[in-house]
Amino acid sequence: MKNKFYITTPIYYPSADAHIGHAYCTVMCDILARYKRLRGVETYFLTGTDEHGEKIQKKALEKGVTPQQYVDEIAAKFQALWKAMRISNDDFIRTTQERHIKVVQDVFSKLYKNDDIYLGQYEGWYCTPCESFWTDTQVGEEHLCPDCHRPVHRASEESYFFKTQKYLPALLKIMDENPKFILPINRKNEMMNTFIKPGLEDLCVSRTSFDWGIQIRENPRHIIYVWMDALTNYISALGYDSDDESKFKKFWQDPDCEIVHVVGADISRFHVIYWPMFLMGLGLRTPDRVFVHGLLDLNGEKMSKSRGNVVSPLPLIERYGVDAVRWFLAREFAFGSDGRFSPELFAERTNVDLANNYGNLINRTTSMISKYFEGKIPALSKLSEKDEAMKELTEKTIKSYELLMDDLKVSEGLTAVTDLLNAANKYIEETQPWVLSKEGKVEELGNVMAILANTIIVATKLLSPVLVESAEKVYALFGVKKELQGYDSIHEFCPFSGNEVSKGQPLFPRLDVAVETEFINSISK
Numbered sequence: 001m002k003n004k005f006y007i008t009t010p011i012y013y014p015s016a017d018a019h020i021g022h023a024y025c026t027v028m029c030d031i032l033a034r035y036k037r038l039r040g041v042e043t044y045f046l047t048g049t050d051e052h053g054e055k056i057q058k059k060a061l062e063k064g065v066t067p068q069q070y071v072d073e074i075a076a077k078f079q080a081l082w083k084a085m086r087i088s089n090d091d092f093i094r095t096t097q098e099r100h101i102k103v104v105q106d107v108f109s110k111l112y113k114n115d116d117i118y119l120g121q122y123e124g125w126y127c128t129p130c131e132s133f134w135t136d137t138q139v140g141e142e143h144l145c146p147d148c149h150r151p152v153h154r155a156s157e158e159s160y161f162f163k164t165q166k167y168l169p170a171l172l173k174i175m176d177e178n179p180k181f182i183l184p185i186n187r188k189n190e191m192m193n194t195f196i197k198p199g200l201e202d203l204c205v206s207r208t209s210f211d212w213g214i215q216i217r218e219n220p221r222h223i224i225y226v227w228m229d230a231l232t233n234y235i236s237a238l239g240y241d242s243d244d245e246s247k248f249k250k251f252w253q254d255p256d257c258e259i260v261h262v263v264g265a266d267i268s269r270f271h272v273i274y275w276p277m278f279l280m281g282l283g284l285r286t287p288d289r290v291f292v293h294g295l296l297d298l299n300g301e302k303m304s305k306s307r308g309n310v311v312s313p314l315p316l317i318e319r320y321g322v323d324a325v326r327w328f329l330a331r332e333f334a335f336g337s338d339g340r341f342s343p344e345l346f347a348e349r350t351n352v353d354l355a356n357n358y359g360n361l362i363n364r365t366t367s368m369i370s371k372y373f374e375g376k377i378p379a380l381s382k383l384s385e386k387d388e389a390m391k392e393l394t395e396k397t398i399k400s401y402e403l404l405m406d407d408l409k410v411s412e413g414l415t416a417v418t419d420l421l422n423a424a425n426k427y428i429e430e431t432q433p434w435v436l437s438k439e440g441k442v443e444e445l446g447n448v449m450a451i452l453a454n455t456i457i458v459a460t461k462l463l464s465p466v467l468v469e470s471a472e473k474v475y476a477l478f479g480v481k482k483e484l485q486g487y488d489s490i491h492e493f494c495p496f497s498g499n500e501v502s503k504g505q506p507l508f509p510r511l512d513v514a515v516e517t518e519f520i521n522s523i524s525k
């Protein structure tokens, strides 16, 4: 494991309010950032908004405000949402900030001077909503955008182009030599077959048809293509090319920092193909991994404002608490595959994992410790076979959790922990503490209680990157002191004897699936 970690979300278009799909990516990155911090890795987590482009200019015009006013309002809402979701980003970059604009202009100039960019004429099929030009093959006979499937139109303009062929061999080498450069690994074939093998064209990197963007210093009639502008955020936010490059040196240039971009499947080609090429042109290091996650739909339909089926995270957080929402997003979908959001799945997932498994285990354990040991976690004595098995399983779980999380397999990592919690519930059934108590087997009963408390606390540490509020509550319930809440003590077995345990309200009340389905449907618009 490298000793530093830089993780980024895509920067979101503030063209409409954030929905659960945007929250998904941000929460996954937050979990990874919190996980690395928990492991003592120095971490920098970046998110932000991508505020330029024709689409935003049009939206502002429709609303009768300036583009800047338009994006200011929505960017503030994004920030408020991330706060409500307990996102632990270290910075929030907006592409209309001075610190970013200057860097983008410099990047363009450097690549231009380096002979990576030339002035030419662009002719092609243009998709306005995606702000992308497409080739004949890509739009097919129906002339539809291959990304959003809306009609495209013929357009021609004087443009600057980036020479992709110049860097293609180096890019292919990176892809070959680093099997984990694109994750999940099957996404690599998609890149090769859809974009690289059919023949990669030079990338058009300027526009003259609108003006809401960053001007090219050398030719101010041109605006820098929104993707060159947007991708640069990953280094402008670190202070690249500024008076203070300390963060850039630490989190980008240092080979001991792992750089991970997490992006949705629809924008992977920009991150996998063009971004590394721009970086090579600048003489900079390329990222270690581009993790491509799937897209979430609602009940099998693409979420879209015009269909009126967009789920906003805020009302969910208000009703179920931030942890239930974070948990659902992280655990329900295999990170990397497409996923279906449905109200039933949300309510069932909350019930199965949080109410019945984790929550129930906590309630049972705190009640039993109160009843049998006057609320104090007992000390261990000689372990039985079943006790030893729980001890071993706990250690095994920590190991597999670490391996999976380090490999960005978040949902699988969490499943390892829920398996441990299930095993602890089973351990109660098998050891039957109520019988041990009746038979006066105090030492055996004490072991069971100490081991249950230990399992809950270890599981809580492992789940703390996701369950940010509940983790604190569980530590409080079990009287876990600050110095024992961290990861350093995770391999100590049962160091909590004597802790005062309190009986709190159930952390996760069971949800009525029918009632909650109706509620979630009522807020989807």
Ligand code: MSP
Pocket (backbone or CB within 6 Å): 009, 010, 011, 012, 013, 014, 020, 021, 022, 024, 025, 050, 230, 231, 232, 233, 262, 263, 264, 265, 266, 267, 294, 295, 296, 297, 303
């Ligand atoms: N602004 C560009 C990204 C520039 S990054 C240098 C952009 N913005 S976006 O707002 O349209 O999308 C941002 C991210 O949200 C993308 O990774 C996209 O895949 C993701 N999602 C948008 N809808 C989504 C779902 N329904 N499900 C999961 N992720 C979704 O593209």
